Amino acid sequence: NAGVTQTPKFQVLKTGQSMTLQCAQDMNHNSMYWYRQDPGMGLRLIYYSASEGTTDKGEVPNGYNVSRLNKREFSLRLESAAPSQTSVYFCASSWGGVGGVYEQYFGPGTRLTVT
Amino acid sequence: GESVGLHLPTLSVQEGDNSIINCAYSNSASDYFIWYKQESGKGPQFIIDIRSNMDKRQGQRVTVLLNKTVKHLSLQIAATQPGDSAVYFCAEIFMNRDDKIIFGKGTRLHILP
Numbered sequence: 001n002a003g004v005t006q007t008p009k010f011q012v013l014k015t016g017q018s019m020t021l022q023c024a025q026d027m028n029h030n031s032m033y034w035y036r037q038d039p040g041m042g043l044r045l046i047y048y049s050a051s052e053g054t055t056d057k058g059e060v061p062n063g064y065n066v067s068r069l070n071k072r073e074f075s076l077r078l079e080s081a082a083p084s085q086t087s088v089y090f091c092a093s094s095w096g097g098v099g100g101v102y103e104q105y106f107g108p109g110t111r112l113t114v115t
Numbered sequence: 116g117e118s119v120g121l122h123l124p125t126l127s128v129q130e131g132d133n134s135i136i137n138c139a140y141s142n143s144a145s146d147y148f149i150w151y152k153q154e155s156g157k158g159p160q161f162i163i164d165i166r167s168n169m170d171k172r173q174g175q176r177v178t179v180l181l182n183k184t185v186k187h188l189s190l191q192i193a194a195t196q197p198g199d200s201a202v203y204f205c206a207e208i209f210m211n212r213d214d215k216i217i218f219g220k221g222t223r224l225h226i227l228p
Contacts, residue, residue: 039219040220042219042220045215045216058216090159092158103149103164104149108158
């Protein structure tokens with residue numbers, strides 16, 4: 001099992017450019033999440049998807065959109081990148097509370113710089 | 116409001132000693148807590164969890180203690196090793212709010228030789 005994979009690993013964008021961060025998991029998990037992590041900060045939830053076909057806003061959704069393409073894949077899109085979106089982005093997946101299991105598995109992260 | 120915080124941003128511990136990392140939470144409705152370890156350049160990794168109806172849980176070399184009276188969570192690592200160097204996060208989960216998860220800012224554990 002590859003677990004949670006993310007592409008790309010690194011990206012530099014100019015202000016106003018758009019891009020999509022890809023995430024896939026092969027653990028048949030129900031829930032998927034996108035977080036951002038800024039220096040000296042904890043993880044902040046951007047969006048999550050409790051099941052295929054549903055998405056919900058997290059703590060910091062402004063400037064982002066998501067798509068739960070199927071059970072395996074959950075993408076994060078920046079329509080018009082801003083320097084404030086410079087961060088490390090993590091995708092995670094979990095059973096989402098099924099059987100009382102909440103443990104999240106994280107991808108390796110995408111380092112995004114917006115100039 | 117809801118918050119998960121940490122008492123110390125950096126903790127230095129001698130190799131072989133025990134480490135104690137603390138976490139305070141403010142919402143008494145929290146159902147479930149998880150400790151994660153994040154090594155440099157990697158995503159967080161699950162260490163141990165505890166439900167709000169428990170006050171202690173043990174794993175391999177790690178113990179989590181939950182004190183609901185003072186809303187305090189701690190992670191104890193026995194016989195700290197160089198491989199334990201990382202940032203440790205506590206996370207708070209609200210099971211009656213679509214499993215909303217709040218992460219603390221993290222504590223960096225530094226192992227002294």
